Amino acid sequence: MIQIKDLTKRFGKKPVVEDVSITIEPKTITSFIGPNGAGKSTLLSMVSRLLEADSGEVLLDQNSVRKWKSSEFAKRVSILKQTNHISVRLTVRELVSFGRYPYSKGHLNSEDEKFVDTAIEYMNLGDMQHKFIDELSGGQKQRAFIAMVIAQDTEYILLDEPLNNLDMKHSVQIMKILRRLVDELGKTVIIVLHDINFASVYSDRIVALKDGKLVKDGPTHEIINSDALRDIYDMDIPIQEQNGCRICIYFNSHT
Amino acid sequence: MRLWMLMIAIVVLSCISLFIGAIDIRLSDLFNGNTDKIEIFLISRVPRLMAIILAGAGMSIAGLIMQSLSRNKFVSPTTAGTLDAAKLGILISMLFITNVTYTQQIIFSFLFALVGTLVFMQILDRIKFKDVIFVPLIGIMYGNILSSVTTFFAYENDLIQNISSWLMGSFTLVISGRYELLYISIPAVILAYLYANKFTVAGMGEDFAKNLGLSYKLVLNLGLVLVAIISTTVVLTVGVIPFLGLIVPNIVSLYLGDNLRKTIPHTAALGVAFLLLCDILGRVIVHPYEIPVNVTVAVIGSAIFLFMLFRGRAYAKK
Numbered sequence: 001m002i003q004i005k006d007l008t009k010r011f012g013k014k015p016v017v018e019d020v021s022i023t024i025e026p027k028t029i030t031s032f033i034g035p036n037g038a039g040k041s042t043l044l045s046m047v048s049r050l051l052e053a054d055s056g057e058v059l060l061d062q063n064s065v066r067k068w069k070s071s072e073f074a075k076r077v078s079i080l081k082q083t084n085h086i087s088v089r090l091t092v093r094e095l096v097s098f099g100r101y102p103y104s105k106g107h108l109n110s111e112d113e114k115f116v117d118t119a120i121e122y123m124n125l126g127d128m129q130h131k132f133i134d135e136l137s138g139g140q141k142q143r144a145f146i147a148m149v150i151a152q153d154t155e156y157i158l159l160d161e162p163l164n165n166l167d168m169k170h171s172v173q174i175m176k177i178l179r180r181l182v183d184e185l186g187k188t189v190i191i192v193l194h195d196i197n198f199a200s201v202y203s204d205r206i207v208a209l210k211d212g213k214l215v216k217d218g219p220t221h222e223i224i225n226s227d228a229l230r231d232i233y234d235m236d237i238p239i240q241e242q243n244g245c246r247i248c249i250y251f252n253s254h255t
Numbered sequence: 256m257r258l259w260m261l262m263i264a265i266v267v268l269s270c271i272s273l274f275i276g277a278i279d280i281r282l283s284d285l286f287n288g289n290t291d292k293i294e295i296f297l298i299s300r301v302p303r304l305m306a307i308i309l310a311g312a313g314m315s316i317a318g319l320i321m322q323s324l325s326r327n328k329f330v331s332p333t334t335a336g337t338l339d340a341a342k343l344g345i346l347i348s349m350l351f352i353t354n355v356t357y358t359q360q361i362i363f364s365f366l367f368a369l370v371g372t373l374v375f376m377q378i379l380d381r382i383k384f385k386d387v388i389f390v391p392l393i394g395i396m397y398g399n400i401l402s403s404v405t406t407f408f409a410y411e412n413d414l415i416q417n418i419s420s421w422l423m424g425s426f427t428l429v430i431s432g433r434y435e436l437l438y439i440s441i442p443a444v445i446l447a448y449l450y451a452n453k454f455t456v457a458g459m460g461e462d463f464a465k466n467l468g469l470s471y472k473l474v475l476n477l478g479l480v481l482v483a484i485i486s487t488t489v490v491l492t493v494g495v496i497p498f499l500g501l502i503v504p505n506i507v508s509l510y511l512g513d514n515l516r517k518t519i520p521h522t523a524a525l526g527v528a529f530l531l532l533c534d535i536l537g538r539v540i541v542h543p544y545e546i547p548v549n550v551t552v553a554v555i556g557s558a559i560f561l562f563m564l565f566r567g568r569a570y571a572k573k
Binding site for chain 1: 323326451452453455456458459460462463465466467468469470508512513514516
């Protein structure tokens with residue numbers, strides 16, 4: 001279990017994340033939402049140890065993440081930051097194989113190969129596994145990176161705006177895959193999302209941040225209502241229910 | 256391109272390299288026990304070949320490591336101040352230590368190369384505008400600043416001629432007893448191969464490396480130490496060979512990608528073949544005189560580099 005306790009991070013004097021405490025429920029998708037500059041990505045970076053907190057702590061199985069050995073931590077928690085800028089020319093298969101790095105240090109045994117095969121199959125990348133990733137489209141590339149994370153086989157998967165620069169079709173594909181990871185493989189996914197409707201339709205829990213502070217934290221249906229959203233975004237957002245999905249109609253809201 | 260093709264090319268070029276030069280040596284001379292010619296063969300021709308092989312492989316791999324760690328296709332020991340810093344180190348050792356020994360020169364040159372490259376990586380860390388071409392331009396400017404400092408103090412102390420001999424990469428002066436320092440680069444190259452996977456992971460960025468549990472800073476520093484060792488040994492024995500660490504890894508990357516475990520053997524082999532070819536050309540064009548290898552490498556290399564810049568900007572950016 002991941003517990004976030006009184007986490008604070010300042011850049012200079014300005015607090016970017018302030019006294020945030022959350023418990024992440026296992027086997028769920030938790031979405032971090034909130035306006036620009038709310039501190040969502042910073043929070044995610046601290047959970048995954050990419051950034052050090054100024055005060056407070058993150059506990060993984062009751063132990064502070066700072067005390068975990070890097071190689072062991074990499075077997076439990078994986079993070080994918082915005083990946084569009086990675087310029088290294090690797091084939092899809094090579095990239096996915098590096099997901100086994102925490103286990104194999106690059107010398108893959110037959111078990112590692114099996115994980116790689118499974119991950120490639122899971123993400124439907126079989127026909128393009130020998131292509132270089134810089135030859136792929138945005139959606140395919142994102143799938144390749146997620147395949148790498150699947151091969152890394154961590155209980156927790158953290159994703160920082162994975163839908164950036166993806167069109168509707170690929171966004172839906174990625175979200176459905178994340179849902180399957182949770183429902184079929186029992187993973188726990190924490191995701192920073194910009195689009196409130198993807199958060200509403202696909203996540204189990206929503207954590208809303210604003211100006212570095214936690215404003216809402218609860219099951220999705222408690223957050224996706226006009227009152228809660230007004231507190232988060234300062235907008236009046238009507239909600240419509242369609243096939244059991246709550247959709248926020250914010251496009252022509254008064255701001 | 257296959258590895259075995261490169262290997263065949265290297266064997267053929269090596270044979271040519273052994274049997275051309277001011278004095279005509281034939282295979283039969285060696286078997287007939289012509290002692291004069293055997294002596295020239297062992298004192299001059301074989302060391303020269305070894306020096307070319309070690310320098311060619313070393314500089315190409317040093318370039319490859321730098322490109323991976325800086326995440327920029329156009330960064331290499333020549334475009335990041337490494338070689339200029341190494342030269343400055345040699346000069347400083349000559350200025351401050353009377354009767355400087357070879358070992359002291361090596362140590363100074365190594366430390367300067369290391370710190371010089373480290374400083375460049377720090378600059379790289381701080382600048383916001385990381386254009387593929389802008390970064391090496393900064394490196395070249397930085398190298399030129401170091402170089403002008405070297406020239407100034409060399410001029411003040413009547414060491415200009417001494418300095419310019421290191422500027423000029425050439426195998427002309429390589430004879431038995433004057434090139435053995437290059438063998439130090441062999442363990443460095445082997446280490447580079449053993450750490451290839453770590454360099455590849457580090458090449459995907461700090462966040463990415465940390466996600467996979469890699470100690471990023473450690474790998475970065477190890478890489479820079481290897482680059483400094485290789486650069487130092489080459490500068491002290493052969494001189495500055497420009498472009499080699501730039502174009503060779505880029506050509507290999509084009510057809511093989513950036514997985515270092517896979518590309519290091521190709522990069523080394525192509526570097527050796529290319530340098531052998533350039534050296535042979537320099538020796539036959541004005542036979543029995545020689546054009547220093549840095550000139551032939553620079554002429555051919557800059558042409559390839561320009562081609563890469565025009566055609567490859569798109570590829571490097573991706």
